Amino acid sequence: MRPTWVAGAAMSRFGRLETTGREAAAAVALAALDRAGIEPGKVELTVVANAFGIAERQAHVGPLLNTALGIPQVPSFTVESACSSSSAALHEAFVHVAGGFQDVVLVVGFEKLSHLGTLAATSYFAMGADYPFESANGATFPGLYATIADAHARKYGTSSEELGAVAIKNHANGARNPHAHFQKEISLATYLASPVVASPLRLYDCCPFSDGAAAVVVAAAEAVPHPSAEPAVIRASARAGDVGDIHDRESMTSLAATQTAARAAFRQAHLEPREVQFLEVHDCFTIAELVALEDLGFFPPGSAGKATREGVTARDGTLPVNSSGGLKAKGHPVSATGAAQVVEVFEQMNGLAGSRQVPHAEVALTHNVGATGSSCSVHLFSRR
Template sequence: MRSVFVAGVGSTAFGRHPDIAIEALAVRAADAAIRESGLDRAEVGALYLGNFVAGPLLGQEVLAGLVADGLGLPQIPCTKVEGACASGGIAFRHAYLAVATGMCDVALAVGAEKMTHADTAAVTSALNCAMDFRSDGVSGLTFPGLFGLAWRLYEERYGATRDQISEVVRKNKGNGLRNPLAQMGADLSRAEIGEARLICDPLRLYDCCPASDGAAAVLLVAADRLADVVPQPVEVIASAQARGSARIAGHPDLCTFEATVAAAQGAYRQAGIDPAEVSFVELHDCFSIAEIIDSEDLGLIPRGQGAAYAAEGRTAVRGDRPINASGGLLAKGHPVGATGLGQIYESVLQLRGTHPNQVKGATIGLTHNLGGTGVACTVNILRATDA
């Protein structure tokens, strides 16, 4: 496997983009990544596109080819990949593999989603495509329902409180306020969070990420092309993907996702590092409780202490374990297919030292993208290089 570097990143703001088609949104992000790199687009040898629900919500598939058309790329292999909410991370991993295995020297990963044009029932129904329809979907369960169950179990087992979990929301919403790409940053009090409109007991409004439109893109290159890259390159030192059960009853424990654990172990092994060496993390906080579970599954925080860490400020930008300095899914937004690549975008800015919520001394960043009821997960680890 060859060394692989990020040569350029691009992203639209996450939020509402009513007047632009999904493929145009993706082209905007990808064009920015290519231009930033300084490389010629004729050199791109493979394109992977992460998207989840453009079929049901927009009647549009073949997005990989459409985006390549819009970018004016050569007749390269263009592939849409899907693993529910992990689709963006899977696209990144496949572009990484294309370069790492020597298939090509330059590969493009793009993620895109449009959701805000659809009504809540249509969005809920589309997101439920991420469940096993026959075993879970027909029960009437939705994703807030699943994470509500996980919250109840977690609080019962570890004694976490609503106020502690609200601190995840306060932190991420506050981080989002300072991220110009974020959809819903806010300065919220514990009371505003804990007394907000009930969505699915015990989850309240701000415990849930919004529906979003957005696109993000990452251009990857082999080491021997680094001399041609304009911005400070960032090295990809691990990219792992694992699966877990697609059924809720297939998980032995709702306070952990085995796909996260397996992908994290694989990524740490590939990178040759311990969790303690990670400077910051962008993880899949689709719900406030998810951030706590994910941070423990990733080995960053001891089991059962995620809520306490949040309450003590240890996961803040200036804490010893910074999580979701971008605002995360809760505040930055969750345009599903774009989310995993948005995490890479944020991490690259951190490792270049140019993030609006810069983590001091950031040298190693980890991204975590989880799909469905834990059916798919990617964990990537990036490292800063000297300019």
């Protein structure tokens, strides 16, 4: 494998898109290429992530996106891996570039579905679970993650205050992120007063339904002799899977796919968790951030909640987690999420994160989950 970089990355504001998803995707692709100092004509492959194109009645969007970029002759394909679609796309790009098949691959993830409203969006998302066994029986993602939160609370005593600490931290970070869906801080009182969505999860435990787009330019180091920005070196790209239904798993308090992908990523990168300086994890619900931190090896099982309450994972803590605001506050436009995590890494490593800049931004991890953990990607990055 040859040295492979994130040479550029950019995202739209998450929330409600006034343009089509495709237009937003083209805009972030051009912005990412501009940051990389790479002309669209240098792109040799476009990997698109767009799980719910059905919401815009549009499939096979790669050629349309490439046409908008002025490169209709460039091949493309779409990757679907539920909420981990664009990290799966990044993995494909990495394999193509590190393996020497292409020098420059464009990854673009986008989603536009907020116009559907909560009821329809919930039923679309439920297609990412096991439909006949889970969704058809009324299990939606808030309900499934509530089951995980309940099991975690029973086993480890995880409290509302610990879940709330994740929401308060991520809203504080989102308030400093101009790309974020929610740019407002919340207090513990606001969190505790918010309505229960699926017990024990409240409104502020949930990510919102967001539209948005994010793009990442993956390039061989040798193809970019004079990078315009500080590249994020891709040190590891690992994916894993697991049984789809949570009721068929050995544990409801951890995600085996995260553990497997993390082990593979740390092995590939020759790094250990203690060397990671900041990370973006998949906090679709607050409990998911705690479980992720435990499964990735940063905290022993059952202890991430206490560490979060103590400020360890705050922006100015010893291990900043979700400095972007995470899915909770930055938003979660499904197929844009994994790529947007990389945008945060790129901006932090280039000192572009403004008032949410973390103190040490040399080694980073991103963690992106599909559904309740049947798919997972873990990437490790470092500055040169």
